Amino acid sequence: MISVILAMRDSTQAIDAQLKALARQTYRGCWELVVVDNGSTEKSCAIAATWQARIPNMRLINGPSHPLGPGAAKNLGARHARGDTLVFCDHDDVVRDGWLEAMAETMMSADLAGGGVEYGTLNPPGSAPVDGGTLVGLPVALSFMPFTIGANMAVSRRAFDHVGGFREERPWGGVDVDLAWRLQLAGYRINFVPHAIIDKRARHRTIDLWRQHANWGRCCVDLYRRYQHAGMRRRSMIRVAASYARLIVWLPRCLTANGRRRWVRDAAVRWGCLVESGRSRTLYL
Numbered sequence: 001m002i003s004v005i006l007a008m009r010d011s012t013q014a015i016d017a018q019l020k021a022l023a024r025q026t027y028r029g030c031w032e033l034v035v036v037d038n039g040s041t042e043k044s045c046a047i048a049a050t051w052q053a054r055i056p057n058m059r060l061i062n063g064p065s066h067p068l069g070p071g072a073a074k075n076l077g078a079r080h081a082r083g084d085t086l087v088f089c090d091h092d093d094v095v096r097d098g099w100l101e102a103m104a105e106t107m108m109s110a111d112l113a114g115g116g117v118e119y120g121t122l123n124p125p126g127s128a129p130v131d132g133g134t135l136v137g138l139p140v141a142l143s144f145m146p147f148t149i150g151a152n153m154a155v156s157r158r159a160f161d162h163v164g165g166f167r168e169e170r171p172w173g174g175v176d177v178d179l180a181w182r183l184q185l186a187g188y189r190i191n192f193v194p195h196a197i198i199d200k201r202a203r204h205r206t207i208d209l210w211r212q213h214a215n216w217g218r219c220c221v222d223l224y225r226r227y228q229h230a231g232m233r234r235r236s237m238i239r240v241a242a243s244y245a246r247l248i249v250w251l252p253r254c255l256t257a258n259g260r261r262r263w264v265r266d267a268a269v270r271w272g273c274l275v276e277s278g279r280s281r282t283l284y285l
Contacts, residue, residue, distance in 0.1 A: 002031040002104055003083030007073035008091035009038040012047060014201065015091050019051040022089075025100040032057035036077040039067035044091075071166030071175035074150070078165055086160055090151040094122065094199040102195035103154045111159040111188040112180065114138055114148025115196030123202045126258035129265060138192050141177045142220060144232045146190055150176030152198045159188050173212075174219030178226070185230055209261060210268045217272020224284040240285045243270060 004022065008015055022033060033055050037045045045060065052058045061080050063073060078086055085107045089095055099115065106113045117135035119128035128134075138146035148154075153176060163182045166175040184190055203209045224232055235243075247267055253259030270285075277283050 001083040002027075002029065002085045002087055002100070002107070003078075003081030004031060004033045004087045004089065004100065005036070005074060005077035005081060006033065006089050006091055007036040007038050007070070007077055008040065008044055008048065009067055009073075010040050010042045011044045011091040012042045015044055015047055017094050018089070018091055019048065019055065021094045021096070022100075023051065023055050024097055025095070026098065027100040027104055029104055031100065031104075032059065032082060034059050034061060034077045034081050036061045036063055036073055036080075038063050038073040039065055069168060069171045069175075070150070070173050071170055072168040074175070075165045075168060078160065081157075084157045085154060086157060087154045088150055088152075089198065090200075092201050093151050095152075096197045096199065099196050099198065102193050106191055106193045106196070107154050107156065110154075110191045111156040112148065112183050113154045113191040113193050113196075114180075115152040115193045115198065117149060117152060117200050118197055119200055119202055121199040124204070127202055127204060127261060129202055136194070138190060141181075142223060142232065143235075144223075144227065145181050145184055147177045147180035148190065150179075151200060152196065153180075154193075154196075155179070155183070159183055159186075162186060170219070170222065172215035172218045174216065174223065177219070177223060181223075181227060181230075204261075206260070206264055209264045213265045213268035214272035214275070217269040217274075218276035220269070220273055221276035221280060221282055221284040225280060225282040234284055 035048050037060065048060055061077065063076055068076065074088060087103050103113065120133040138148065140146050163186055167178050180190060203212050224234065250263050254263050273285050277285065
């Protein structure tokens with residue numbers, strides 16, 4: 001059995017599209033949908049409940065009134081899941097037709113898999129955080145190891161339980177990178193599923209972009225602290241200096257919307273690295 005796990009919070013404007021896409025899946029095997037309400041204050045739960053009659057074996061799990069971190073919310077869904085394969089997606093994205101079938105086929109002989117990500121459908125032109133708007137293949141984080149993004153990830157229950165699931169003490173995110181790395185270091189092979197594609201929403205407001213990428217900067221430091229023993233290296237001082245110099249050179253690009261988004265993303269990551277390096281006394285710039 002496959003368990004699709006979706007954690008949501010205050011998603012009244014996006015959850016309907018994702019649930020509609022999940023209802024269209026044509027996978028003929030046994031599967032369930034576990035939706036975790038992660039402390040919503042809006043009517044997300046009521047919207048999700050209207051889909052229970054249209055999606056077979058859909059269950060709505062009410063989390064605590066205070067929001068959980070990303071890892072804890074996903075783990076809560078995993079604890080309620082009945083399947084021997086766990087497939088994770090996000091509430092504000094849209095899985096494409098054939099997504100679950102492609103994941104299921106790969107997971108018949110795999111323990112960890114991730115699919116492709118398309119930014120061109122749900123976002124304005126030029127706003128994608130990756131060149132070309134499409135993420136094909138498994139990204140490599142921080143020049144260390146590949147990972148599967150948490151919005152399009154499948155893992156066997158056996159492997160998930162073996163490494164203890166997602167880390168719950170990471171409030172800023174990065175739990176997908178951490179889980180994929182721990183699984184690979186434990187001997188599990190990572191697989192790419194080219195036909196398991198999602199349309200992903202990017203952040204557009206400046207404050208949301210800053211917060212998201214500053215959090216990733218903090219994650220970079222935390223990942224280095226945890227994985228330097230496994231061979232993860234700091235960036236060279238030449239690369240560090242170049243990244244800060246680039247922020248100055250690229251300032252004029254802030255006059256355009258796309259240039260401003262790019263600058264904010266890069267500046268926020270650098271700021272997050274500085275903040276967490278000081279807080280944790282672990283230097284990673």
